Amino acid sequence: MPVISPTRAMERWTVRIDGSETVFSCAPIVEDHTAARALPRVWAGRGLGVPDVDLPGLVAALGEVMKTPAYWRARTPGSHRPGATSAWSRPRRDPEDGFVYLTGPCGRPTAGSGYRPVYSFSIDVAAVRDLRIRLTAYHRAV
Template sequence: MATTTTETPHWTIGTAGDVATFTRVRPAPGGPRVWSGRGLALPEADLPTFGKALGEVMKLPVYWSARARAEDRSAGEQDVWSAPRHDPDDGFVHIAGPCHLPAEEPEAAFTLSLVHVRGLRVRIAAYLRDREL
């Protein structure tokens, strides 16, 4: 299985098969938080750079190959993710959806199926747009 590593100033993204693994370059205190199979929470300040990292994944040929292989044509839609919810008590933004903890580094990283990257990017972009208003 071929692997690809992409780096941004804040995130390292590894892709293998139909999965992307996101690791924050400098771990934020307390985050990211992941509830495997149910969702994640990121510090609100991380959302702009994470949204850009998702965009970088969408530029990779492996992303488009995964989308083409997906049996469910709606798999990349935003509906698999909840609308992001900011918790003012902890400063994190919570998003329910299909992300997972990788077995090898559960504290430092989380994984997403490549077909779900677009939907999460749409949700985060909408959240950031609404916060600017």
């Protein structure tokens, strides 16, 4: 399971590649009862929410994934799971909580509904590029 060495640009993010999935982890700023407010949020199989202050680090982490052989193998025709490259939606910012939300193939679908704070989440390696494009365009526009 390859682990991507953290860069300064990745900030609080760490990444490992586990087969056809990329697992992103975000270290909380504080380790107490308020940590959940700053963690990424995932609606399993449906979407992702990231604090807007963490977007540059996540974009950098996505870029590091795209430099790996695992990413390029996943991009070859016939090498990924059906639906793995499903498009991510346009990011939208919720001004009340300071999070940027996107719908897309994040995590594996579960029976639960709604966004939940998580320390880590997975994205199919083949879906990394589309997410990076969406977040980069959003970040440059704001």
